Amino acid sequence: MKSKTIRVPHGTGEIGLHYLEWGSPKAERIAVCAHGISRNAYDFRWLAEGLAEAGWRVLSFDMVGRGKSEWLEDPQGYTIPNYVQHMVYAMSKLGLEDVDWIGTSMGGLIGMGLAVSNAPLRRLVLNDVGPFISSNALAGIAAAVASPPPLVSVAEVSGYLKGRFTPYGPVTNEQWEEIAANSVRKERNGGLYLHYDPGISAPLDGITPVDVDLWGLYDRIQVPVMALRGAVSRVLDQGTAEE
């Protein structure tokens, strides 16, 4: 696994995007992974290794404000259209073609945006997200990412993440430890904080959540789509999934 950074245009300047990379740079198959709203590139470590072993070059990005990517000066810029623009530039600059896009939640929405923007996608995996998100689900997401708690130790981070994410699928204790260690940043005062800018939910602050209906956009997607879903998902409801 290699750790790299690319600078992409943002507003009148540019911003640094960090990404992790697995597999041979000469691999014929390319996959790009994009995480959920409060997560980071490391989430795809296990899937990326599995794909790299099967011959893929895999790149997993920290979106701005997350992981080791830079934070925006104006948190109102934490929007899906901006993330799509960042990725259009990054994929072009890196010469990525015929990309298999694997997006979890917010990362899936970015993939949908790319799929209708002439980005060079080959296939699209939407993990627990679809073209309809209820206002209740949005409100839940905004509340969950606001004001991340200060934490004292990696063990405490692990406990916090287990409390929040245990229903999110099978993860071994070893994996929890890795996830925790890669979900924090250390401040100069010695405190540990979750790795994201608390401002990432700023565009949602003070706004009454409404249902998001992206069926018009979804119907313009021309590449094959795989939708993954937890049976008790709060974001991708059964009706939307089955349609």
Next chain:
Amino acid sequence: MTHRGPHAMLFTFHNITHPLWLADEEQIHLVRDWLLGHPRGEDLID
């Protein structure tokens, strides 16, 4: 199961909220096989 959209496939994992990590072998193989164009017959995964 085929759904709205070109070649759209749905896979549901039982008993979880969200397959966030895609970290276990079952999930990794499912995604890899679909990307290779070989979806498995079932669309419900326990």
